[in-house]
Amino acid sequence: MSQTKVINNHIKESKSRIVFRIINTILLASICLIVIIPIWNVVITSFAEDKDVMGGVYLMIPKSFTLKNYAKVLQSGYMDGFLNSLFVAVSGTILAMVVTVPMGFVLAQKHLVGRNVLMKLVTITMVFDAGLIPFYVLIKNLGMIDSYLSLILPFAVSTFNLIIIKNFMTSIPKSLIESAKLDGCNDFTALIRIVLPLSVPILAAVTLFYFVSFWNRYTEVVMFINSNSKYTLQVMLRALVFQSDGSLGDNNIVYDNMKMAVMVLGMLPVLIIYPFVQRYFVSGLLLGGVKE
Amino acid sequence: MKKVTTMVLILAMVVSMLSACGKDKGGNTSADGTKKVELSLSSADNTFGYCTDADLQKAVTKMLEEKTGTSLKTIIPPVSSYNEKVETMIAGGDVPDIFCVSQAMTKLPNYIARGKVLKLNDYIAKSEKLSSIPQELYDAISVDGGIYHIPYQYPKVKIIYLRKDIMEQYGINLSNTPTTDEFITEMSKLKGTGIIPFSFPKWIDNFQYFMNSFDAYAGIYQNVNGEYVDGFQEPQMMDALNYLRELYTNGIIDQEFITTENATMREYVYTGKAASALDYTTNYTNYVSQSKAAGAETDVYPIYAILGPNGKGGGLNESVQTAFAISADCKNPEKAIEVLETLIFDEEMYPTFFNVGVEGEHYTVDENGFLAPTEKAANSGYKPTFTFLYETFLDEFKVNFKPSPEIQESLSSQNMIMDEAQLQKGPKYAIPSGVSDTYDEVAASITSTWKEIVSQVVLGTVSAEEGMENYKDFWKSVNGDTILKELNDK
Numbered sequence: 049m050s051q052t053k054v055i056n057n058h059i060k061e062s063k064s065r066i067v068f069r070i071i072n073t074i075l076l077a078s079i080c081l082i083v084i085i086p087i088w089n090v091v092i093t094s095f096a097e098d099k100d101v102m103g104g105v106y107l108m109i110p111k112s113f114t115l116k117n118y119a120k121v122l123q124s125g126y127m128d129g130f131l132n133s134l135f136v137a138v139s140g141t142i143l144a145m146v147v148t149v150p151m152g153f154v155l156a157q158k159h160l161v162g163r164n165v166l167m168k169l170v171t172i173t174m175v176f177d178a179g180l181i182p183f184y185v186l187i188k189n190l191g192m193i194d195s196y197l198s199l200i201l202p203f204a205v206s207t208f209n210l211i212i213i214k215n216f217m218t219s220i221p222k223s224l225i226e227s228a229k230l231d232g233c234n235d236f237t238a239l240i241r242i243v244l245p246l247s248v249p250i251l252a253a254v255t256l257f258y259f260v261s262f263w264n265r266y267t268e269v270v271m272f273i274n275s276n277s278k279y280t281l282q283v284m285l286r287a288l289v290f291q292s293d294g295s296l297g298d299n300n301i302v303y304d305n306m307k308m309a310v311m312v313l314g315m316l317p318v319l320i321i322y323p324f325v326q327r328y329f330v331s332g333l334l335l336g337g338v339k340e
Numbered sequence: 341m342k343k344v345t346t347m348v349l350i351l352a353m354v355v356s357m358l359s360a361c362g363k364d365k366g367g368n369t370s371a372d373g374t375k376k377v378e379l380s381l382s383s384a385d386n387t388f389g390y391c392t393d394a395d396l397q398k399a400v401t402k403m404l405e406e407k408t409g410t411s412l413k414t415i416i417p418p419v420s421s422y423n424e425k426v427e428t429m430i431a432g433g434d435v436p437d438i439f440c441v442s443q444a445m446t447k448l449p450n451y452i453a454r455g456k457v458l459k460l461n462d463y464i465a466k467s468e469k470l471s472s473i474p475q476e477l478y479d480a481i482s483v484d485g486g487i488y489h490i491p492y493q494y495p496k497v498k499i500i501y502l503r504k505d506i507m508e509q510y511g512i513n514l515s516n517t518p519t520t521d522e523f524i525t526e527m528s529k530l531k532g533t534g535i536i537p538f539s540f541p542k543w544i545d546n547f548q549y550f551m552n553s554f555d556a557y558a559g560i561y562q563n564v565n566g567e568y569v570d571g572f573q574e575p576q577m578m579d580a581l582n583y584l585r586e587l588y589t590n591g592i593i594d595q596e597f598i599t600t601e602n603a604t605m606r607e608y609v610y611t612g613k614a615a616s617a618l619d620y621t622t623n624y625t626n627y628v629s630q631s632k633a634a635g636a637e638t639d640v641y642p643i644y645a646i647l648g649p650n651g652k653g654g655g656l657n658e659s660v661q662t663a664f665a666i667s668a669d670c671k672n673p674e675k676a677i678e679v680l681e682t683l684i685f686d687e688e689m690y691p692t693f694f695n696v697g698v699e700g701e702h703y704t705v706d707e708n709g710f711l712a713p714t715e716k717a718a719n720s721g722y723k724p725t726f727t728f729l730y731e732t733f734l735d736e737f738k739v740n741f742k743p744s745p746e747i748q749e750s751l752s753s754q755n756m757i758m759d760e761a762q763l764q765k766g767p768k769y770a771i772p773s774g775v776s777d778t779y780d781e782v783a784a785s786i787t788s789t790w791k792e793i794v795s796q797v798v799l800g801t802v803s804a805e806e807g808m809e810n811y812k813d814f815w816k817s818v819n820g821d822t823i824l825k826e827l828n829d830k
Contacts, residue, residue, distance in 0.1 A: 102607045102634050123719035124392070184432040193434075270421040271428050274413075276385070276394035287385055287392050287418035288721055303607075 094118070094308035101304040117309035121288065126313065128277070129284035133263060134317075136280055140200040140262040141255060147204045148254065149247075152213030153239050156220075174207040180271065187272050198272035199265060199280075206261065209254045216250040217243060252328030260318055285310045376405075377675040382415040382429075382436035384422035389697030391722035392418075399701040400692055407689060408679050423447075430456050435667035438676050441489065444663045448481050448489055449773035451665065453780065457488045458666040463677045464490075469685045470677070473733055480660045483772040489663035492684045492694075493731040495768075497761040498549060498656035500643035501627055502616040503609060506535060507641060512615075517764070519647050520553050520583055527592045530615055538587070539605045539614035540597040544791040546618055547584055547798075549656040552766035553648035556580040558790050560779070560823070561769035568771075568827040570820060572790045572811055579648075581797045581804040588798045598795060612636040616643075618656065621761045622731060624754040625747065642757050644764040654766025687738040694732075696724045699740060711741040730755050776826035782818040789814045 061069075089108065093101055097112040154160060155167060178186075183202075192198040220243060228238045244251065266282045273279060279287075288310055381404075388397040401414050415436055417425040423442055429435060435456055441448050451457045464470045464478070464487060477491040506512065510533065512526045527537040540546065548558060556579070557571035571577065587593045594600060594614065606623075608614035610630040619627075627640040645653035664683075666676045682689050692698055699705065702717040703724070713722055726743050730751070743751060773780055793807040802810065815821075 099634055102611045120719065123715075124721060128394075180428055181431045184428050184434075188432055188434060267421075267424075270417055270425055274415045276392070276397060276416055279394075283418060284392065286420060 090308045090311055093305050094312050096305045098303050098305060117306045118313070120306065121285070121309050121313055124284075124288055126281070126284070129279060129281035130317075132278060133281040136196055136199050136265070137259050137262040139196075140203060141258040143200060144204050144206070144209075144258045144262075145251070145255060148206070148210050148213060148258075149244070149251070150239065151205065152210055153217050153243060155210070155214045156217035158218075158222075170207055170210060180267070184271055193272055194274040194278070195272075196278065199262075199268055202268075203262065203265075206258065209257055213247070213250060213254055216247055220246055249328040252325045256321065256325050259321065263318060282314065285314050376409060376411040377672050378411045378413065379438060379670070379672065379676055379679060380413040380415060380436040381438045381679065382417075382426060383440040384419040384442070385416050386419045387440070387694055388414070388416055389692065389702050389717075389722070390695055390724070391697065391702065391717050391720040393716060393720035393722075396697060396701055396717055396720060396722075399698040403692055403698060404679065404682065404689060407682050407686060408675070410675060410679060412679075430454075435669060437667050437670040437672075438679055439665060439667070440662060441665050442662045444489060444660050445481055445768070445770045448663070448665065449483060449770065450780075452483050452486070452488050453773035456668055458668050458670060458673055459486045459488060460490065460666065460677075461485070461487050463673065467677060467681060469681045477660055480768070481663070481770050483774065489660065489665050490680050490684065491660050491663045493662075493733070494758075494762065495765065496658040496661055497621050497758075497765045498546065498618050498658065499621060499645075499757070499761050500538070500549075500616050500618050501609065501624070501640040502643060503612065503631070503638045504641050505636075505638040506530070506612065506615040514641075514643060516642060516760075517645050517647055517653065518643065520550075520649070523643075523646050524586065524590060524592060527615070528590055531591055535612070536594045536608060536614035537592045537616065539594045539600065539608040539617045541600050541602045541605045541618070542598055543602075544794050545787075546656060547794055548766065549618055549654075550584055550587070550646065551577070551580040552654040552656075553646045553652060554580040554583065555648070555650060555652040557767060557769065558794070559769065559787065560771055560827070561767070568824050570815065570824065572793075573808070573815065578804050578808060581794065581807065583648075584794070584798045585800065585804065589800070593798070598799065606630070607634075609640070610634040610636065612638075621655075621758045622754070624757050625726070625750040628750045629746070642761070644761055645766070653764075655761050655764055657765040657768040659768035659770075684732075685734065687734060687736055690732055690734055691737050691739055695726070696739065697722065703741070705741045709740075709742050710744055726751060730758055771827070775830045776823050778819050778826060779823040782823075785818065786820075 085108075089106060092110045093107050094117055095110065095113050095115070096107060097114050100111040101107065155163060155170070157163070160166075187193060187198045187202070192201070224242055224246075225233075225238045228242045233241060264282060265280065266286065269280050269283045273283075288306075381401075385392055385397070389400045391397070397414070397416055401412050404410075405412050415425075415429075422440075426436075426439060426441075430451065441451070448457070470490060473491060477495070478487045478489075480491075480495075481487075481489055502512070502514070507514070510529045512529055514522060514526050518526070530537040545558070551558060554576045556574060556576040558577070559572065560568055560570050563569050584593075588595070594605075594608075600608075602619075605614070605617050606619065606626070609617045609627060611634045612631075621642075624640065624642070628638075631638050631640075644655050647653040664680050666673055666680075670676050683693055684690060696703060696711065697717060701714065702722055703711045703713050706712045711724060713724070726747055742748070771779060771783070779786075790811060793802070793811050796802045797804050797807040
């Protein structure tokens with residue numbers, strides 16, 4: 049029934065196959081354009097002069113080129129915010145991985161007593177959220193207001209990431225761990241020497257997840273941090289953009305070109321990291337969904 | 341073993357890094373060794389010298405501390421998140437001793453009903469300075485005669501600004517207070533020119549400017565007989581809605597207003613893409629300077645009110661939008677009052693706090709006597725606007741610089757516009773909280789419902805009659821008549 053023929057050692061595709069490929073290509077190209085056009089607009093607007101972006105103009109072709117927007121953002125305390133964000137993101141990610149990985153390993157052990165109850169207790173936090181005010185009261189009562197601890201400790205375990213790691217570790221053959229134990233490993237050394245080296249893809253993916261979530265954190269920083277010198281990059285950049293939303297009648301104007309420069313610089317660190325972990329990222333996600 | 345050691349070291353490093361997240365240490369004793377009064381003060385980052393740099397904000401705080409003999413713990417969230425932050429702090433039982441309340445007419449009654457803010461009548465009576473603030477600004481949000489806020493500037497008013505170059509080019513002939521018919525007739529001259537006659541932001545409550553022309557008021561208010569009525573169900577509202585629809589169908593109001601931000605609305609006028617916009621009186625200088633920056637320089641013409649069939653009309657009165665309040669838990673309210681007196685009435689502190697910052701830190705004065713931002717300030721979003729010169733209760737300021745000749749010229753025009761707009765502003769009413777439980781429960785949905793219906797009528801989704809009928813159904817569903825009864829029986 050195949051409509052594909054072999055003529056002179058060349059595979060000739062059927063008409064329906066060709067039509068399918070054309071439609072497929074058009075559809076995928078359209079999706080690519082939908083993704084690329086806004087990013088293109090953001091980038092070229094960030095290099096444009098004020099007069100070229102006034103009046104709600106949507107730039108597709110660069111009209112001017114200036115680096116002054118980037119210079120302004122970089123001089124506006126960007127580095128202070130960047131270092132604060134880096135501190136929160138790096139220390140938060142390290143702590144999160146240190147806590148999440150052993151927890152995932154433990155929950156992956158089928159013989160663990162109360163494993164189902166523990167899993168349910170963990171999973172329930174994905175569904176129910178107490179809300180901002182109880183969260184604020186908790187942080188206040190723990191004495192963590194205006195401390196970076198409030199941005200790191202409560203987010204040390206992400207249930208989603210935990211489940212991904214746990215599922216992956218469940219898929220590692222039990223025989224490998226048993227062999228390691230026969231060679232003198234205990235549970236901890238088996239985790240370090242056997243499980244972790246096998247889990248590099250998933251660890252890379254989850255590390256990126258954690259890093260991005262700490263990097264992009266905004267609401268908690270505004271709510272729990274009172275000292276401006278401790279503000280992270282996202283808060284500083286947003287403040288720069290929304291310093292004047294016009295609602296208070298002030299006339300401190302920030303045009304779209306400046307806002308776009310802020311966006312580009314806000315995304316930059318994650319964009320730089322992403323290509324290096326991308327190969328792990330895709331395979332890690334696929335592996336995380338597999339159970340033995 | 342090596343890897344285990346590495347992990348332990350990493351963990352130790354993290355713990356030590358976290359423990360290093362110390363708090364600022366500062367002296368809280370005065371020069372004579374006595375302990376300073378400690379107070380917390382919260383205001384958005386469009387105050388404290390109007391820039392985002394923490395060191396510069398501290399310089400402003402230091403000046404205020406020195407003038408008041410206090411030790412201030414400042415909380416300066418970004419202006420875009422200020423309301424959310426303050427709401428969370430208040431709900432979490434962490435009310436700052438002194439805090440700025442934005443959207444005060446909506447939010448303050450709620451704080452009063454919850455017992456979060458201090459009644460200030462006695463403190464105001466004792467203070468010569470605070471007693472000099474116009475009583476109408478206190479009355480605007482008082483509850484049963486109780487005053488819980490300290491306003492720091494005159495009410496904000498919005499009027500229409502019309503580009504003079506477009507007026508001349510297309511022969512638009514309007515007075516500062518045209519009639520509703522004249523407005524439509526003259527603005528219709530821009531049809532087919534590609535210019536938006538009237539750019540309008542997505543904020544539906546700004547349509548009150550046109551409702552004023554018909555003596556209509558969207559919301560519950562107390563009429564001349566002292567009786568609470570629902571303005572949206574009064575017959576004149578029908579006329580106002582039909583007029584708004586007419587403006588839209590005639591292409592006078594921007595056809596895409598429903599998604600237009602304030603900033604975009606302004607940019608349309610700066611660039612000449614639109615002929616006019618509804619904006620704050622304090623933004624006059626901005627229209628002059630930014631149209632020049634956009635390469636379409638022009639002056640703008642103020643339309644204070646559009647007069648309806650009965651000669652009624654008025655600018656959009658936003659009344660007391662922002663004010664300061666003191667926490668009900670404040671341990672030293674006398675000192676908090678002193679801090680507010682200094683902020684609002686000190687000739688040096690007011691411009692420093694609300695706008696220009698500290699000389700030598702935020703700016704220097706050049707050889708011509710003009711203000712020159714320091715590099716640090718210029719890179720932190722600092723842009724002195726000089727509007728503080730005319731918004732405040734102060735007549736004199738202790739500043740060592742003078743505005744540039746261009747700014748001085750436009751400020752002089754702006755000053756006249758602001759004075760005239762104050763005289764011609766429309767009404768603004770506040771409903772006290774804690775009087776009608778039914779109202780307190782549904783106040784937000786009443787507002788959102790009439791806004792939705794107004795937008796539907798203007799866009800033509802429903803007719804004015806249908807819109808009013810829909811509103812009546814909603815009114816019944818929330819026991820609207822009970823609200824009026826509870827308010828009138830108080």
